Amino acid sequence: MRDALVQKLGTALLELDKGAVMDAARGLAGDGPEGAKQGVDAVTAALATVGKRFQDGEWYMGELVYSGEIAKDVLDLLGPQLSGGAGTNLGVVAVGSVEGDLHDLGKNIFVNYARSSGFEIVDLGTDVSPAEFAGAVRKYRPVALGLSCLLTVCAGGIRQAIEELERQRLRDVAKIVIGGAALTEEFAREVGADAFAPDAVTGTEIIRGWDEA
Amino acid sequence: MDFEQRFLAAMNHEEPDRVPVMGLIMDPATVNQILHRRGVDFPRMLRRPVLRGAVRRLLNANWYWNRMYYGNFAGALEGAIELGFDANWTIYASMQLEPDPESPIGLVWHDVFGRVWEMNSDDRGNMSVNYTRALCATEDLWEAWVAAKAPLFDRLIANATAFHRRLAREYGDRILPIGYAAPGIFENCWQAIGFVNFTKLVYEKPEFVKRVVAFHTDLYLRYIEGVMASGVEVVLGGDDLGQKTGPLLRPELIEKFFGESYRRVADLVHRNGKKLVFHSCGRIYELLDRFVDWGFDGIITMEPTAGMELGRVRAQVGHDLVLIGNLDVSQLLVRGTREQIEDAVKRAIRDAARGGGYVLSAAHSHPFVDPERLRWMVEAAHTHGRYPIAA
Numbered sequence: 001m002r003d004a005l006v007q008k009l010g011t012a013l014l015e016l017d018k019g020a021v022m023d024a025a026r027g028l029a030g031d032g033p034e035g036a037k038q039g040v041d042a043v044t045a046a047l048a049t050v051g052k053r054f055q056d057g058e059w060y061m062g063e064l065v066y067s068g069e070i071a072k073d074v075l076d077l078l079g080p081q082l083s084g085g086a087g088t089n090l091g092v093v094a095v096g097s098v099e100g101d102l103h104d105l106g107k108n109i110f111v112n113y114a115r116s117s118g119f120e121i122v123d124l125g126t127d128v129s130p131a132e133f134a135g136a137v138r139k140y141r142p143v144a145l146g147l148s149c150l151l152t153v154c155a156g157g158i159r160q161a162i163e164e165l166e167r168q169r170l171r172d173v174a175k176i177v178i179g180g181a182a183l184t185e186e187f188a189r190e191v192g193a194d195a196f197a198p199d200a201v202t203g204t205e206i207i208r209g210w211d212e213a
Numbered sequence: 214m215d216f217e218q219r220f221l222a223a224m225n226h227e228e229p230d231r232v233p234v235m236g237l238i239m240d241p242a243t244v245n246q247i248l249h250r251r252g253v254d255f256p257r258m259l260r261r262p263v264l265r266g267a268v269r270r271l272l273n274a275n276w277y278w279n280r281m282y283y284g285n286f287a288g289a290l291e292g293a294i295e296l297g298f299d300a301n302w303t304i305y306a307s308m309q310l311e312p313d314p315e316s317p318i319g320l321v322w323h324d325v326f327g328r329v330w331e332m333n334s335d336d337r338g339n340m341s342v343n344y345t346r347a348l349c350a351t352e353d354l355w356e357a358w359v360a361a362k363a364p365l366f367d368r369l370i371a372n373a374t375a376f377h378r379r380l381a382r383e384y385g386d387r388i389l390p391i392g393y394a395a396p397g398i399f400e401n402c403w404q405a406i407g408f409v410n411f412t413k414l415v416y417e418k419p420e421f422v423k424r425v426v427a428f429h430t431d432l433y434l435r436y437i438e439g440v441m442a443s444g445v446e447v448v449l450g451g452d453d454l455g456q457k458t459g460p461l462l463r464p465e466l467i468e469k470f471f472g473e474s475y476r477r478v479a480d481l482v483h484r485n486g487k488k489l490v491f492h493s494c495g496r497i498y499e500l501l502d503r504f505v506d507w508g509f510d511g512i513i514t515m516e517p518t519a520g521m522e523l524g525r526v527r528a529q530v531g532h533d534l535v536l537i538g539n540l541d542v543s544q545l546l547v548r549g550t551r552e553q554i555e556d557a558v559k560r561a562i563r564d565a566a567r568g569g570g571y572v573l574s575a576a577h578s579h580p581f582v583d584p585e586r587l588r589w590m591v592e593a594a595h596t597h598g599r600y601p602i603a604a
Binding site for chain 2: 016018054057059060061062063065066069100102103104105108109127150151152153181182184186187198199
């Protein structure tokens with residue numbers, strides 16, 4: 001029974017069939033901590049497939065977003081059933097939109113995808129000052145710091161945040177990945193970030209690579 | 214050839230005397246630099262308690278908003294003429310300042326469609342305004358919003374018509390104004406609801422989404438009629454359908470929900486004897502054939518930082534679409550060297566201009582685009598864009 005529910009959950013998530021996903025998740029939630037754990041693992045595995053489909057150009061942003069929303073609902077349901085809190089924990093990632101930038105769509109897509117993939121996310125929100133980024137790195141010692149920026153006029157906030165980390169001797173604590181419409185690979189090199197991510201899936205994979213290294 | 218003949222020849226896939234150059238000048242920072250003006254720093258004034266109430270009332274007065282907004286675009290056209298452009302886009306907007314505790318200033322712009330726009334200013338007092346979030350996250354909120362704003366939609370169309378007409382009348386003998394009916398149907402649908410919520414509704418409540426699309430399609434057709442009534446020859450429509458790595462939604466879904474709307478827009482423009490150019494940021498190779506199918510005459514932007522290459526686009530669509538844009542605004546037109554800009558112009562002309570059907574322009578506009586580099590771009594086009602284009 002449990003195996004069937006786990007399989008149904010993963011399959012239905014990849015079919016974006018929210019009703020079937022939640023039916024399976026409710027069944028697993030009633031099956032105790034082991035059922036919940038296997039449900040969470042099924043979500044993580046399905047999201048890995050979602051990410052591959054997105055990177056291969058088979059799926060689009062809408063599908064990435066919607067599958068992430070379904071996954072979030074499943075994790076909200078199953079999370080409290082887990083005996084040791086959340087399932088897989090790949091490490092802490094702190095993320096925020098840089099100072100002056102109040103946009104959060106790209107950041108939120110990343111937060112949702114990375115969290116569902118097993119990272120513990122510290123979401124610093126929007127309009128985050130260099131000092132706040134540095135404070136978060138000092139406090140959480142994350143695997144990675146994500147700096148998001150949609151607006152060209154705010155891209156200087158990326159540079160300032162990195163300079164602040166250097167000034168506070170925190171630059172080596174966390175790797176830095178930047179992403180957002182205003183940014184490019186070239187800009188990442190120029191400001192001394194460790195990586196540029198054109199999308200949430202790539203960003204998560206880059207951090208996973210750092211985490212495993 | 215004059216600027217209008219040159220531009221329209223390119224729009225008809227004929228070879229003009231030289232490649233036309235279109236400006237996307239609109240940001241006060243750029244305009245004020247070209248015209249050696251100082252900006253009026255409204256965000257700074259709004260931060261001062263003693264001025265806040267009066268400035269807010271002023272900015273919310275329809276007549277003042279229109280006057281200020283017209284002044285910005287009159288300056289944009291003056292600037293474009295000064296730099297030697299053949300054409301420049303013109304965009305009308307209408308917003309109201311509303312209290313918002315989430316905003317650093319405590320005030321944000323609300324547009325009539327249901328978006329929040331944050332404002333800011335640079336150290337020279339130039340204001341910039343950017344969409345940040347939605348006001349109508351649920352079905353009920355959206356229904357209530359459009360019901361409450363019904364009178365404003367009529368006013369928007371009347372104001373937009375008057376705005377474009379006046380610009381065409383006052384500047385049309387020196388530059389071709391390209392009337393931009395913006396934002397487009399897709400953006401008006403999702404940005405008032407928010408992308409995450411809109412996406413959920415697409416999958417969970419498609420009938421509601423169809424109702425939203427139908428509402429905005431009817432409104433947009435009236436809006437674009439108003440823009441055409443101003444006398445412009447080329448109409449720009451626009452929706453950012455792409456992001457850095459591909460379309461925002463599966464192309465089949467875009468077709469399902471928006472295809473018929475875009476066909477109706479193109480039909481309306483063509484019945485009026487005008488040309489329709491479509492703006493979309495992002496990596497949109499997968500949508501190009503649909504643009505042809507929907508009846509668009511041209512596309513503008515082809516964002517290089519999203520991997521859009523002029524030569525590849527031309528190879529894909531041939532001369533079924535006029536191509537406009539592609540010069541990088543992330544680095545090249547912000548701090549590129551004159552030689553880099555000249556090389557980019559030569560490359561763009563080589564890749565897209567043979568047989569007509571190409572208009573050189575920046576890929577987009579933003580406040581950091583440097584007017585001097587725009588001037589270099591125009592000069593390079595004048596030097597290297599003479600027809601026949603060398604092999």
